[in-house]
Amino acid sequence: MTLKRYLDTPEVGRNFEKRKTGFVGADQAWLSDLRARAMDKFMATGLPGPKVEEWKYTNLGFLARFLAQPQANENFEISKTDPDTAEIKSLFDRAYIENISGPVVVFVNGHFYSALSSRPDEDGVTFSIFSENPGGFRQSLAEEKESTPLNNLNRAMVTDGYYLEVSAQVTMSRPIQIIHLATSGSDGQSLHTRGKISLAASARAKVIESFLGPDGPQYWTHMISDVDVAEKAELDYFQLQLQGKQAIHITELHSVLLKKAKFNHMNLQLGAEVSRSEIMNSLSGEYAEIGLRGAYLGRVKQSHDIFTRINHDKSHCQSNQLFRGVLDEGGKSAFQGKVIVARDAQKTNADQSNKNLLLSRKAEANAKPELLIYADDVKCTHGATVGELDRDQLFYLRSRGLDEAAAKELLVEAFVAEVFSTMKNGGEKNGDDMEILQQRFTEKTRGWLSREVIS
Amino acid sequence: MDKTTYEESKMLEIKNLHVTVGGKEILKGLDLTINDGEVHAIMGPNGAGKSTLSYAISGKGGYEVTEGSVLYNGKDLLAMDPNERAGEGLFLGFQYPVEIPGVSNMNFLRTALNSQRRYQGAAEVKAVDFLKLIRAKAKELDVDPEMLKRDVNVGFSGGEKKRNEMVQMAVLDPSMAILDETDSGLDIDALRIVADGINRLRGQEKSILLITHYQRLLDYVVPDFVHVLADGRIVKTGTKDLALQLEAKGYAGLGIAENAA
């Protein structure tokens, strides 16, 4: 018998058939066709099982529950008097970073929520919402940067999404916040959203995306982002995951960088029971620069899985990855970082660092760097460590009056601080935003730690 | 401990202290009493157990007290966590101050001060007041305020680390300080400044235990008592003259084995 690499999911097809008339844009033939084709592809493979190397650390078996279940809220609409409004507002307040002024776009349970949104409104910036204008997504949905089973599933089931386009030479005046909320009524729902961010030559933008939901419901957030950064354009794209304790959080990010483009991505994982972040990037023009930064904190049944891939396809490009993990009792993580340097990609400069801190013996961190280098004149480094808190540092702090919890907190904060301090800033204004973000994340880290102390 | 046996003037009272490190007994029945406002100096050969004593008093993990007692203002110090000992007013100046990348001196000191305040039931220090306090102390000790913005001890020279310990002591204002070779590695001017800092503390009836190898510091901070620690015990006690004798003749000259272990 051959190894079972993929999991069969026949109910999914039946469920899809039942639901298809209720999907956004079901009246548009091109979209229905596209969904059906994507579904066929998904059905042909099923879900990747643990025998698939890339999925070694995250078992998708539990997704069966979502795939078999009809969605309750296909035509999502919340009236102003809806009792849920108060809950949405309070979730929003937790996610919204108020001292970063600028446009805000909110999705609730996978659907655009206009009441709390204020879209970007400036020359050279086009912003559209999938459910309002599916036609505007025709081209981007048809593009297949990656035909993975989950990407196909997302394409087939997509609930909503956004498309941010910045014209050549235009710098967005303020960062845009995208907030994805799940409500207490989201149990059993799968929220298949998509984001497309496209910067034309020499354009600049900053996107801060947060995911947040309550403890209790088991919902599945499934978000796919497509990022295009054209010649000399610069994009900062941050994702902050603050999902509820039972949530499943799966994201895919695909970026393509052209000549002299710069892309900074930050990926912060704090919540959810299971998270999986795929960050796949192609350096398709010379002198492109990419920086991936991330931190993940896990405990009690929590598992975070980060999978990055950087294709150095052209010469003189730089990639720089820095990920930090903190795992407490029962927490598990994996960092798989793949760098592929093509034969022509001479003068490549690629480095990767992944450090993990275990706060308990019952915690696990896996690190798997992988370098595939086909060019000869390159500089590639990688380093991965798994360690514990330094006893001398702990004692030093405690001898000055900090109790054990406070001392640990300070050291953990310091451990992840590198993720921020090494983030390249563009200009003073951006520096302020970075500080606000760092502060926000530090607060969340603190919250994460103090919960540990109580329980 | 029975309150009636507690004498008002005793800051630190160590009786028959035995400490084991890594399965090896280092302190073998050490007795030492330090009264309020007294300055004691401990000298002794390398490896005698001086730092071990300082760690055992401040509660470092791995320093197992197998026998004996340590009272601090009449309270059982050995029953307390290290941070509680600090909250009670004990300060240890480390022989080797620890580097903590990612934590700024400022943040560290403010967190430390406020932790102690909370322990003592006092109000936390406001950010502005803290800034004033730390600037004043840095000036007193001739420390560049820029240094305080840097990460704790990271990239500091040996002498800078020692001065930083003194800034911490000045800000935390302990009732008893154990200074483990704070004078080692200091230049002549810095030694003076540090000595002034110690004398300021002394002036407020605080107790001080100086661990040192050199007579030099004791010219500035004249101790009430000088002890020699060798092979895990106090083997000789005298006044500052003992330090002078040691300087002149060495341990062997006074009939004290270099390393009796």
Ligand SMILES: Nc1ncnc2c1ncn2[C@@H]1O[C@H](COP(=O)(O)OP(=O)(O)OP(=O)(O)O)[C@@H](O)[C@H]1O
């Ligand atoms: N973890 C350990 N395991 C075994 N022996 C240890 C351990 N830590 C310290 N020691 C030993 O304990 C003894 C006392 O060390 P300590 O640091 O207290 O000496 P000291 O008097 O402070 O010396 P110095 O003047 O050099 O600072 C030394 O012989 C040292 O090697």
Ligand SMILES: [Mg+2]
């Ligand atoms: Mg020593």
